Ligand SMILES: Nc1ncnc2c1ncn2[C@@H]1O[C@H](COP(=O)(O)OP(=O)(O)OP(=O)(O)O)[C@@H](O)[C@H]1O
């Protein structure tokens with residue numbers, strides 16, 4: 001049964017606790033490659049789940065699906081269990097929900113263009129200020145008309161619409177440069193090829209689905225397949241930022257609770273901050289600061305703490321620092337910087353420890369009951385209860401088939417939105433235009449025919465031809481026929 005006793009992260013001279021009611025004060029897991037970050041994340045996720053706290057994590061290397069299965073007996077694990085005196089240790093699996101933007105390794109996870117919003121979308125598309133202005137304008141025009149921006153084709157048709165009516169919009173909304181519109185259209189092509197087409201659309205992720213517990217009250221562990229997603233770092237980083245801000249905007253204020261409502265682990269967290277414009281960084285900093293009062297804890301996982309902007313780093317109360325290498329002067333500087341972020345322990349040389357520690361060992365400092373950082377300890381991290389490393393594809397499929405969200409997200413839905421509205425509008429306008437053209441051409445032919453010899457007969461032929469052609473207008477094929485016929489009749493003019 002879930003309880004709210006301290007989570008035990010590892011063992012120094014004493015067990016190292018993480019207090020559940022301080023878990024929303026965020027955290028950091030750092031360390032060089034292969035030093036144990038992922039296993040630490042796995043252990044923390046397990047401990048939260050046992051307390052009934054749901055977890056979301058990005059699985060960058062595809063090695064976290066093993067959380068769903070009990071670990072296998074191994075001398076190294078057993079040795080750790082014994083040396084730490086973990087009397088309650090048992091191998092066990094945890095309830096998981098698999099998610100995947102590409103829909104292959106998990107249930108599809110989607111959001112919409114409007115939920116993403118102009119700020120994050122600008123970051124995703126790498127837009128300059130002028131282009132950002134155009135994008136913001138497109139959102140406004142869509143809003144003012146009540147047209148939904150759900151998927152990329154909605155955005156595309158809105159861009160086209162705005163460009164075509166730039167002159168009319170100028171007084172109301174300001175300048176719209178054709179070059180900016182073109183640039184955004186081109187970026188959208190790249191985004192589509194990177195998976196944006198799958199990410200942006202419906203049914204969009206309902207965040208409540210991340211905050212589930214199983215029938216025993218264990219927190220659900222949501223695993224986002226991020227191996228392929230990582231190939232488009234902007235997409236990955238933006239997605240994580242979206243998720244955090246969406247939770248922030250939608251969850252009610254709860255103040256300090258005895259445990260978090262949800263804990264997020266963001267692996268390769270530097271990707272959330274690289275190439276991020278100042279305005280967005282400010283917003284991230286604010287969201288990280290305020291999401292705490294919504295009962296959400298955010299844990300960043302990265303190689304080096306310096307990868308995280310200072311004003312975000314300053315908010316990460318619970319820290320696990322695995323070993324760092326110190327080969328180059330730059331490395332050494334990073335080691336010293338990492339060491340200095342801790343509240344010093346007179347009995348411990350932090351700088352030396354950071355370079356010496358073995359795999360699965362770390363410097364740990366968590367917050368005490370009053371929210372103050374405890375002095376840093378060198379600790380052996382607890383071994384996971386679940387399997388280290390991935391499960392088979394087959395097992396993953398089976399778990400997806402029985403998951404609580406099975407069938408909810410699997411099929412995309414394309415409801416009426418800006419694209420459909422604008423297509424219908426364009427269709428209607430084209431139809432009216434065609435009808436006018438047909439009428440004009442008919443009058444012209446009639447005039448010509450009545451002037452010529454034997455006109456009476458030709459007139460009837462032409463008349464009946466245009467009548468039937470005009471009837472065909474409205475169906476796509478009919479319109480194309482007419483366009484072709486009229487095109488050659490009227491001197492090859494194309495519209
Ligand atoms: N707490 C632990 N208990 C037992 N074994 C561990 C522990 N931590 C790490 N290990 C062992 O070390 C291996 C490497 O650890 P891990 O995958 O967590 O490294 P990492 O820091 O995530 O590396 P990368 O940056 O390459 O992803 C694990 O596969 C596991 O065998």
Ligand SMILES: [Mg+2]
Pocket residue numbers: 037038039061
């Ligand atoms: Mg790892």
